[in-house]
Amino acid sequence: MKIIQSFWTGKIKHISENNFGWASSKYNLISWILSINQLRKYYENVELYTDELGAEILIDTLKLPYSKVHIVLNELDSYHKDLWAISKIKTYALQKEPFLHVDGDVYIWDAFPEDLMKADLITQNLERTTAYYRKMWSGIEPNLSYIPEEFNTFNSTKNGFACNMGIVGGVDLEFYNTYTEAAFKFVDKNSDAWDTINNNNFNVFFEQLLYYELAKKQNKKIDYLFTDIPDDNKYIGFGDFDKVPNKRTYLHLLGNYKKDKPTYKAMEDYVLKFYPEYYKRVLDIFNEHTFFSDFSYNFSIRENQQLIDDFTSTVQTKEKIGKHYFLSRDLTSIGLSFQIQELITKGEDFILYKLPCNTLFTSGEFKEIVIKDRLGDDFGVPLDEIDQIVLLKLTQPIKYILLIKKLKTYLDDDVTDSEIDGFTSMINERIVFFASKKVLSIVI
Secondary structure, eight states, X not given: OEEEEEEOXXXXXXXXXXXXXXXXXXXXXXXXXXXXXXXXXXXXXXXXXXXXXXXXXXXXXXXXXXXXXXXXXGGGTTSOTTOTHHHHHHHHHTOOSOEEEEOTTEEESSOXXXXXXXXXXXXXXXXXXOHHHHHHHHHHGGGOSOOOGGGHHHHHOSSEEEEEEEEEEESOHHHHHHHHXXXXXXXXXXXXXXXXXXXXXXXXXXXXXXXXXXXXXXXXXXXXXXXXXXXXXXXXXXXXXXXXXXXOSEEEOOGGXXXXXXXXXXXXHHHHXXXXXXXXXXXXXXXXXXXXXXXXXXXXXXXXXXXXXXXXXXXXXXXXXXXXXXXXXXXXXXXXXXXXXXXXXXXXXXXXXXXXXXXXXXXXXXXXXXXXXTTSOOEXXXXXXXXXXXXXXXXXXXXXXXXXXXXXXTSOTTOOHHHHHHHHHHHHHHHHHHHHTTSEEEEO
16 A cells, blocks of 8 residues: 655745644654654655645755655645645545555554555544534634535534544545545635634544545445544543653644644654754754754764763763753653663662752642753643652662652551552652653663
């Protein structure tokens, strides 16, 4: 099955003019680096459908490793720039063989299941349309002059379904011909409303909801990568970089994940560690070299590994903390939480210590630890009572087994063995969590 991606820049003249839903346009490009490079680990051929500026950015400048590029999306420039899903619809319509379209905010650490790749219709998962969808639709529907009949069911029921299309495709090209024609009709017949409605929200309806309703109308079976059915605005775990590749092999930074600072910073760190040469090209585009200007760094995997190897020997010497420290810390943190979990599972001891430069912030009963970011983009992590107790015991490096022993003294004398186990599991979860947030590190 052919693997494809699409990127329509929407008539902008420079990539910085549109952040494409991300905290900034820089992270959009970092996402594309990770998405295509992870796909190429498992698929020899991945084709890109884009416009002239998209090709200039992704291919000529970033040099992303697509096997083939189709510059065909400039013909969409008459559409409103926020109708980003129209480029996906166009790309589906161009396919002449079975395909799987993968969004640029989707990353994989394993090939897709073979049986899934043989299915007639494929999407990421089914989702419930809750009040979140209804609120968006209530702001759009009154302005529309044409609504497909497939929406009758959605309009008449309180709760329905839609398909999340982080991935979409299959072998039933006849359905895609019908679907894309219906989607274009839905959008085109409402062109007079483009300047009055929220087009970002409109995308959801002519792409995801129409897809589900049309498939249901035609009695088509849809196969899903995930069988869980989340609510439309409650996707949990799809941004957990600390769990790849061992516990999660698929991430999708949909919706609010794109503006969640810990999540997009984790994505950035991952790309810097494993794809540093591509990361440098992003910095070149935005002229963001300030952090690296004071020391020599050649953006190589080999140098990254050296920084990681040197980290534990310098981290506790505060006078040595500088830009090298923050870079080393960020690279070392990737995969650390899983390493800790493995040590705990195997019953192996290790030394835990609290990383310097993070700051405790208190306002009334609210407490958080502010994580110092290497680029000055700091973020806070809220602390509950257990968190505060754990961090209090880590004023000095301490062996894990001794830490657990000390923390158990907070329990009542009459607690059961199962309660002790539950308490220990909770502490382990917090240790792993703080390691992923660059609060804790270890020495083996």
